[in-house]
Amino acid sequence: MPESTPIYGITYPCATDVIDAAAFQTFANDVDSAIATVNAVSTDALNRPAARIINFGMQALVNGASTAAIYDTEVFDNDGMANLGVSNDRLTVQTAGTYLVMGNTRIDGAPIQSASVGLFKNGTINYRAKEGDATGFLQILVGIAGVFDAVPGDFFQAFLIYRGGGAGNATFTELSARMVNRP
Amino acid sequence: MRYTDIHDIPCLGDEDYPAVALYMQELALRIEADLDAQQTALETFLDTGSAIWAAPAPTNIPNGVTLGLPDRFYVLNIVQNVGGAGLDQTPFDPTLPALRGWYYVGANVNLVATGAVTANSRRLLRLRITTLGLSFTGLDLAPGSQSLATFDSQIVTANTALGDNLWAGGTYFSDGLGVYPVHATVFHDNTSSLDTTLLPAARIWIVYMGDSPDIREVA
Secondary structure (H helix, E strand, C coil): CCEECCCCCCEECCCCCCCCHHHHHHHHHHHHHHHHHHHHHHHHHHCCCEEEEEECCCEEECCCCEEECCCCEEEEECCCCCECCCECCCEECCCCEEEEEEEEEEEEEEEEEEEEEEEEECCEEEEEEEECCCCCEEEEEEEEEEEEEECCCCEEEEEEEEEECCCEEEEEEEEEEEEEECC | CEECCCCCCEECCHHHHHHHHHHHHHHHHHHHHHHHHHHHHHHHHHCCCEEEEEECCCCEECCCCEEEECCCCCCCCEEEEECCCCCCCCCCCCEECCCCEEEEEEEEEEEEECCCCCCCEEEEEEEEEECCCCCEECCEECCCCCEEEEEEEEEEEECCCCCEEEEEEEEEEECCCCCEEEEEEEEECCCCCCEEEEEEEEEEEEEEEECHHHCCCCC
């Protein structure tokens, strides 16, 4: 009666078994399956879910209002997190895990008092960074990074707050997410 | 039985043909051992480890006082996630484990003045990786205490009570020879009122990125 290895189930004959071409084929197929299993893990390791979306266009911001940053360019996405044609303000998690999320923006105004960017998951703020709080800035760059647990369907957004005189515009926005841990 | 040069995979010698069954068994077990070692290494690489500590809010901070996280400010008492690679963290104790490699650390705090704001007053968040036995003298370290890395973020001209959100962080390569506390300290010199913390109140997070052989530069 053939036996098999304990982890991958590679079948091999025992001394009393008939060893024919079929036995060798079964053996080869089992080895093939084991290699495929390890290759799948290797593919996971080399392709952790990650995405980055950006926008170099101008996005008008209302003084003092919290506004979701919008994006028009998908730089990288190996897990279908970005779908800018449907929702141009977010990355939606497809694979459960812990994610390192980063948001950056450049805000122009005349003049700017302060600018901030916050990282949200499912509409709730988790992290926020602010620069400035005095009059006279013409441009402020501000960024933030944070770590989130997420499951499929969760979505990350960056919300911008501009305070100052006159019109304020985001002239660059960036949102990226990369899985750093499996669940 | 003979063996290949690199992975010691068995192959039949002239004297072994009566023992084909034994050969196939040994071959199967050797292939399995090599594949299993590779899979274990890959899964360890995938599960590198991360941890997040979150603090409750609000906590009032008297003006001009330097307060440290977690010991003199408030405890970071919610560990939202723990991962592998030695990052089995306990509450109240943001620490790099005794594990050699690159870490990405960050801290975020949201300070809000409870009343009037002193013009052009300062808000500072200082994230430090230190040796054990650390003690503070105000914002600085006491003699004999050693800081291994410091990441600062500050607003030097705070003028409103609309919130001052600070985040500081960066990468650090740990030699893994000891566990190293990760401290966050906040400071403000708003003498017109207290500052307090509002949601998102304060967080410290650590992500283990891997040992140096695992760090690759890609185009």
